[in-house]
Amino acid sequence: MEKLLARAQVLAKRIEADTNAYNAIKAEIDGAEALKNVAEGSVISVKFGRRFSAERDTTRVVTATVIGVREDDDGAKQYKVSYGTGFDAEVAVVGSSSIVGVGPVVEQPALDFVTGEPITG
Numbered sequence: 001m002e003k004l005l006a007r008a009q010v011l012a013k014r015i016e017a018d019t020n021a022y023n024a025i026k027a028e029i030d031g032a033e034a035l036k037n038v039a040e041g042s043v044i045s046v047k048f049g050r051r052f053s054a055e056r057d058t059t060r061v062v063t064a065t066v067i068g069v070r071e072d073d074d075g076a077k078q079y080k081v082s083y084g085t086g087f088d089a090e091v092a093v094v095g096s097s098s099i100v101g102v103g104p105v106v107e108q109p110a111l112d113f114v115t116g117e118p119i120t121g
């Protein structure tokens with residue numbers, strides 16, 4: 001009976017390790033798939049800055065809207081993003097390695113020039 005219990009524990013540990021490995025690979029696949037769908041209007045989370053040490057960490061993550069996508073000859077993509085609001089809004093160009101999250105595409109309706117209301121129909 002002890003041998004069976006020991007064998008069951010070994011199998012349970014192996015299953016747990018394999019499940020963790022699977023989940024890590026699945027997360028990478030899902031991230032790559034999400035990155036394929038990033039286009040103009042997509043809302044993404046972008047990491048800016050550097051972490052030199054625990055005391056000198058300048059990284060920050062901001063929510064940004066993609067305003068342009070450019071693909072280089074080698075297939076690498078660059079994204080022009082806008083973040084912030086109003087007069088303080090900023091624009092930056094980032095690579096795919098700076099994108100830490102992908103959200104839904106923001107649909108921006110056309111606005112009437114005079115009233116500022118969305119155009120319907």
